[in-house]
Amino acid sequence: MSLVAEDVVVRYGVRRTLPWRRPETRPAVDGVRLTVEKGEVVALVGESGSGKSSLARCLVGMQKLTGGRVVADSVDLARLRGPELKAFRRRVQMIFQDPYESLSPRQRVRDVVAEGLAIHGADRQTRDERVRDALESVGLTPVEAFLDRRPFELSGGQRQRVAIAGSLVLDPEYLIADEPVSMLDVSVRAGVLTLLQELRTTRDLGVLLITHDLATAVHVADRIAVMQRGRIVEQGPAAHVTAEPAHSYTKALLAATPTLDRSAT
Numbered sequence: 001m002s003l004v005a006e007d008v009v010v011r012y013g014v015r016r017t018l019p020w021r022r023p024e025t026r027p028a029v030d031g032v033r034l035t036v037e038k039g040e041v042v043a044l045v046g047e048s049g050s051g052k053s054s055l056a057r058c059l060v061g062m063q064k065l066t067g068g069r070v071v072a073d074s075v076d077l078a079r080l081r082g083p084e085l086k087a088f089r090r091r092v093q094m095i096f097q098d099p100y101e102s103l104s105p106r107q108r109v110r111d112v113v114a115e116g117l118a119i120h121g122a123d124r125q126t127r128d129e130r131v132r133d134a135l136e137s138v139g140l141t142p143v144e145a146f147l148d149r150r151p152f153e154l155s156g157g158q159r160q161r162v163a164i165a166g167s168l169v170l171d172p173e174y175l176i177a178d179e180p181v182s183m184l185d186v187s188v189r190a191g192v193l194t195l196l197q198e199l200r201t202t203r204d205l206g207v208l209l210i211t212h213d214l215a216t217a218v219h220v221a222d223r224i225a226v227m228q229r230g231r232i233v234e235q236g237p238a239a240h241v242t243a244e245p246a247h248s249y250t251k252a253l254l255a256a257t258p259t260l261d262r263s264a265t
Ligand SMILES: Nc1ncnc2c1ncn2[C@@H]1O[C@H](COP(=O)(O)OP(=O)(O)OP(=O)(O)O)[C@@H](O)[C@H]1O
Pocket: 012, 013, 028, 046, 047, 048, 049, 050, 051, 052, 053, 054, 055, 212
């Protein structure tokens, strides 16, 4: 069971030009191969503009590919239509950097979390059970204390947990988390990251954690993929990538992360 980017290319803003003229822009994603298995956390690390979000959008089917393909359990995403596409969208969920932005301020937590279920058609009792179960899974307990709150009555960490619960109600197989803790107070980051790690185990979830911060990646990831200017320049087990970085860019990232940089001691 895996979600795979195969030689994915994303090129923005290609002008309609004569066919023999070369495109003028460098691809945002430039031939990326990346696999996320169920039950593992893969961190995609790179500086701003390296193409991480573009690749993430490809993996959830929100971005048109210029080249390559996304394959979920051996099926090419581009071939999916109708109910199959709908099922894929349920199986692969995405959460974003700013939990406040992705939540509707007027809705109560119970409605925010149930929203995806309503779209995918579920009766009221199922919805209620799933919402409670999801809130428990993300540690928002006792559940009754949270059901009727609105996003502005929650802390940043709690809002991100609500957003994660909104994905979990759909019982996804993969979660693409785009900078899920970078807007959060440092004191609550570890809690949200640990939650993602737990979900990997308890729900056999495949997690792609996108971050510009190597320390965040090391905290939770089984594997790390390092992205620079649209390419994956290095990937491997987290411990290996940080202990013996092969690429100069990974070395630079390590050097910029004093808590991990062994050469600095
Ligand atoms: N919709 C778009 N139209 C045109 N260019 C885009 C679009 N989205 C991203 N880009 C460009 O593609 C490149 C990669 O952007 P992307 O957001 O994927 O990188 P990133 O690593 O996620 O960066 P950040 O962490 O800042 O979001 C950047 O040069 C960006 O300006």
